[in-house]
Amino acid sequence: MAAQALPAPALALVVLAAWQALCMTVYQGKGYLLPSPLEVASAASDHAGLLAAAALTTLREAVLGYALAALFGIALAAAMSQARLLERCLYPYAVLLQTVPVVAVAPLIVLWSGYNERSVVLIALIMALFPIVNNTLLGLRSTPRQLLELFALHRVGRWRTFIRLRLPAALPHVMAGLRISAGLSVIGAIVGEFIIGAGNSAGGLGVQIVFAQGRMDTALLFAEVIAATVLGFGLFAAASGAGRVLLRRWHESAH
Secondary structure, three states: OOHHHHHHHHHHHHHHHHHHHHHOOOOOOOOOOOOOHHHHHHHHHOHHHHHHHHHHHHHHHHHHHHHHHHHHHHHHHHHHHHHHHHHHHHHHHHHHHHOOHHHHHHHHHHHHOOOOHHHHHHHHHHHHHHHHHHHHHHHOOOOOHHHHHHHOOOOHHHHHHHHHHOOOHHHHHHHHHHHHHHHHHHHHHHHHHHHHHHOOOOOOOHHHHHHHOOOOOHHHHHHHHHHHHHHHHHHHHHHHHHHHHOOOOOOHHHO
């Protein structure tokens, strides 16, 4: 176990060493462009309260958007898996949500919904929705034909077949979509905060990043970006852990 966990921390140390070396050579005396790891750590320590409050705000917005995306995405995929006509009608619009740049759509969402957390949650929902819909639909469409025929042979109804066979068989795909969307929900929350935070000094990490950039406080800016990265990784890890708990007894992807 120790040997498996060693490469990631080792790589992190190499990156920190290279970062410090750049600050001492190419960017020496140019902390406004690239602050050293120690300067970033000092800025994080000096503004710990601000970072914690902003991270909690962003986490709340991202989790709300993520939960709504999971609810609507799984329900939408389940409905489309039961009717080809419904899939042909709705799936192109689900793809459209993924292909339209969120940065371009976000100002419209804020204009319609207001400069508030509701807009941020909606943007996070849009960012997180498609992977859940796509992976869940793929899983529901990939049920082994032999098992479907076995259920039909025993005259199991369509609803019971869905609950007892199709949905459990699709669970690995569902969890894959949820893992992808976990990080995307944080990205959506940050993008939403960029838009709504233009005139507000309080708010999540996206708002604080905008203000740190305006003050040219690069060390704090780096600290806030790292905090946002850790937040996204934490949600991804939580979704991965939930997947391992649900799948570890019967699916090889959890081992």
